[in-house]
Amino acid sequence: MSAELPRRSAAELAALLASGETSSVELTQAHLDRIAAVDDAVAAFLHVDAEGALAAAAETDRRRAAGEELPELAGVPIAVKDVVVTKGLPTTAGSKILEGWVPPYDATLVERLRAAGLPILGKTNMDEFAMGSSTEFSAYGPTRNPWDLERIPGGSGGGSAAAVAAFEAPLAIGTDTGGSIRQPGAVTGTVGAKPTYGGISRYGLIAMASSLDQAGPVTRTVLDAALLHELIGGHDPRDATSLPDPLGPLAAAAREGATGELKGVRVGVVAELGGEGYQSGVRDRFAESIELLRGAGAEIVEVHCPSFEYALAAYYLIMPAEASSNLAKFDGMRFGLRVEPSDGPVTAERVMAATRGAGFGDEVKRRVILGTYALSAGYYDAYYGSAQKVRTLIQRDLATAFTQADVLVSPTAPTTAFRFGEKLDDPLAMYLNDVATIPANLAGIPGISVPNGLAEDGLPTGFQVLAPAREDARVYRVAAALETLLESTWGGSILDRAPELEVAP
């Protein structure tokens, strides 16, 4: 039985734990075995904590045996993106500048995972400081897409998505600043949800762009995502931007959606997110999904968000501006890498410069330079100021669109997974991967990517659902409905069609 366990959803595993058919230790060991078998090929993990995970699993088993009331996901193991700080577990954010750093504290969401008894399997790979769409910018080498090891798993959270897609973990934590949860979900055939801004505490997330960053679930089913979201979400007094209101019934919304019934739900197709620049297979699968939703009773309308045209440009001003400031603390003075200049006097300023020169990769330097420029005196209004105005316009477009539709939908990413190196030398082509996901970050609204089939190249595609801020329940309901409808169309989970990975001896 234990070899089969990793293919089950988290909700199924939770049921097995509740009924005593398996234990958290057995479950955790099964996933550690799977990691040992396939992660040399996939490279989803930067750090695996077998000992810590098994100890946490044993503790959860003990609590359950003692009759303690436990959260539904208690005992189900999880992988955590390496941008989230974990007390006692190395945390690098995919950067050389943090190599060897062991945080002295837990992120709020990690505290909640630990308190709920979820064993943490390890830390997953990512583009350095979450800057990228392919994991190729990880200082520790790329993660490979389980669908085709020659292709990227998306980014920045490619490690979490690949770990879940390769059945190395049933659940993972991602973070999404411009699509880093949803785009990897789309290209690996997994589910990724970006909650409403403020829905999950950012305390302990190594910040890229504070006003855009949001942690969220990476899973194989919509229900699992909703369950994990409920577990880690909710107000945190240590994050001033954390929403005070309760999350609402998310898992219930997913279960309601799973009936495949959407009568009366107005689904808005965003005209600006599709068509030219989108791979034909992506467009075809999207059109089919729309028909499935229509068949389920949804009312399909077309909506326009003309300001989306400027979203990418605004994003690439706001994000680097905030990142340039957020990354200033990595200077070799207090933690992480410290490099002394090879010649000349050793002053604090020169140590900072040498450390940052050696510790940051090219993409990080590119964004720090862009952001520093955008914030400098005389340019602030033209760049950062204008970008903030675009942000307001996008929010207005969305507010109007949401008067016409309950949810908005689009393809998650314009293409399926590309090959390594294909876009490495062309930052603009790389940035275009996020064209459909960025508006949600700029507006602070929730979004989800759910797998909706395979394109003409046999690789998975993703379907994005957006809802107004604080209406996360809507994305879970509609995504779960589509998931159910697609399962009957495709005769099972899309991930079941992924090629078997060669198992290491």
Add this chain to the structure above:
Amino acid sequence: MTETTTALVPYEDATTRYDTVIGIEVHVELGTRSKMFCPAPAVFGEEANTSVSPVSLGLPGALPVVNEAAVEYAIRIGLALNCEIAETCRFARKNYFYPDIPKNYQISQYDEPIAHDGWLDVELEDGTVFRVEIERAHLEEDAGKNTHVGGSAGRIHGAEYSLVDYNRAGIPLVEIVTRPITGAGERAPEVARAYVQTLRDIFRALEVSEARMERGNVRADVNVSLRPAPDAPFGTRTETKNVNSFRSIERAVRFEVSRQAAVLDAGGSVTQETRHFHEDTGETTSGRVKSDSEDYRYFPEPDLVPLAPSREWVEEIRASLPELPAARRRRLQSEWGFADSQMRDVVNAGALDIIVETVAAGAPPAAARKWWMGELARTANERGVALAELPVTPAHVAELQSLVDAGRINDKLARQALEGVLAGEGTPSQVVESRGLEVVSDDGALLAAVDEALAAQPDVVEKIRSGNQGPVGAIIGAVMKATRGQADAARVRELVLQRVGEG
């Protein structure tokens, strides 16, 4: 090293030809229990890097949360300075790299301060009231503290290595910025000093800070510029940083006026720069030239939401403001019946609070003033200490005065008793007891002395007997001498007249 070649114009000369404009930025560390953006304790003098948290160390992932008490303190200060309190305002990041700034940006307020457009009336030593316009008061976090080891005098230049203590990093600060202060003329140094002193008193009255200058709780940056006439445009200013005592503030302004006047007299132009004040020489020297026009790349702090103090809260705080020092002085003066000059002397001598306590301990105000401004002020001056540092308490002084008022000692004995208290011999009553200072009014003892004095001066007795009372004093004097001043003079007079009459 201080410059030795600075050309100076005598201050009085300079002010005949130039009009001084000053501007003052005061930073006050708030006395909140925890830091500005995290729960680490805000304390002084702890072991290095022990009062810290992931937030005040700037660890990856940590986030700031605004300390509500600090906001309340800032509003108190703003209201006391007659400022408008912003209905909504934001924090901003001030970006610059320096090891004492853990995040390499300081969370401050930029174009949206919590308080703005106020004023403060400052009373100079001669009673003149000068109004200083306040541009803004804003909240921010303090930096850590660098210590440079090796090299000379703790300066970074030539140091072998530097240590950083982050205990101070994140302690809440309010920065108060004046508008350019014009019209003070040659009294500009005095106005600068009195302004900061008045602020310090207000901080204490508001209980927002211990406001101890020597601990750096209050730090002043002083901007000085000269112009040929009061109607001319402002000249180029210099900013003298971290002047940390009242006297230094006054000296720094005087020095800058003398120095800038010399530069202008020589046909030169003043360089816009940061300058450092040296306590030992009373001079300022050039620090950083600001020509690189430092670019702090301010932008709204995305980790915090805007601050929007409700009007109800602001009014609640306004209603709960304590009596401010100027109003308190006016009230006490009228309660005590002091003349303007008497009150001013008391205030200038820093004796106000101690007199309040002495009056509270039961002494009449005039007597309390007499002791503290007389005998005790002299002693404190000789010893080079503050009144409060003398080993005499307000209760002692009240007790001493009550002994005088009860007739148990006279003024002369009281001074001796005070000497004993200052020498650590105990309370006034104990000293009177142990030194045997009490006035002798026991007739038996006095009569013996009177008889002796009368017997010694028969000629005087004759004069008295013949109706001339003038010489009675001579007999009293002799009795006093014989009793070492302890005789009750009134009783002695009665006894003398009685004895002479009997004879």
